[in-house]
């Protein structure tokens with residue numbers, strides 16, 4: 227298949243490109259910046275442009291079979307600072323993308339939504355797809371709005387889509403200097419001989435999924451052809467929760483350097499636990515995570531030791 231990854235030079239996009247190429251697909255990446263940690267892959271076609279430029283996006287979409295929509299301008303933690311920007315740059319521009327997908331008769335759109343934010347405060351754990359969706363940040367609201375528009379375009383124009391409500395991916399190519407991604411940030415600090423900073427008691431629980439497991443799930447999502455009454459929205463996670471303290475313990479057991487942790491007063495208004503129920507993805511996508519936390523952290527550490535952190 228001819229696959230376009232919008233936001234294809236980032237953490238998830240580059241790992242997804244690897245997975246697609248390994249299975250014989252033709253990959254085009256559309257991004258505004260080149261990849262941070264890798265030289266261009268000769269097997270990938272790179273298009274540079276902005277998701278906000280509808281002409282450039284339309285040109286990129288033309289002739290493709292699958293579209294993976296990964297470009298996003300906001301993060302959960304900061305999206306409430308400017309919800310109007312969040313809606314403009316994500317919801318409105320995604321609608322433009324959907325219009326191009328309809329015009330060019332795209333076979334499948336896979337949208338990366340957020341299992342960590344669309345549900346809001348969990349009523350029970352693990353969280354299944356039927357759980358109420360009451361996001362407590364603008365990012366979660368815009369992700370959910372795009373999910374709903376995908377469904378509308380499916381009903382109106384028969385545009386085929388799958389939503390992947392991704393948990394907390396970690397692994398190779400994740401930016402240790404970013405504002406999200408505890409595993410990469412913690413490992414980056416250890417590598418630089420700096421302490422790991424934890425706000426609160428470290429008992430916040432998240433569902434950490436190794437990136438190559440996540441990329442395989444996105445590939446299975448593109449291949450999956452649901453019938454009218456089969457689901458199109460999937461939780462993609464490990465289905466298991468780990469606290470930040472457990473992450474630190476894992477880092478201690480894999481890192482061949484001292485690990486120092488500093489605890490600070492809690493500053494987060496975030497939910498205390500989020501773990502996804504992944505039974506639906508297991509059943510319909512014939513997918514399940516294969517890499518355990520310690521193994522995944524070890525692989526990430528080995529990668530991080532080889533890159534230039536400055």
Ligand SMILES: NC(=O)c1ccc[n+]([C@@H]2O[C@H](COP(=O)([O-])OP(=O)(O)OC[C@H]3O[C@@H](n4cnc5c(N)ncnc54)[C@H](O)[C@@H]3O)[C@@H](O)[C@H]2O)c1
Nearest residue numbers: 233235236237238239257258259276277296297298338392
């Ligand atoms: N990393 C996570 O923890 C996580 C969890 C759940 C969902 N997601 C979603 O997965 C997707 C990919 O995330 P990631 O972690 O790979 O992020 P990333 O920042 O590593 O990659 C995103 C890529 O999109 C590109 N991009 C952003 N805005 C663009 C624009 N306007 N035009 C063109 N390119 C643009 C960036 O240059 C970057 O290369 C996002 O939609 C994100 O919301 C991420």
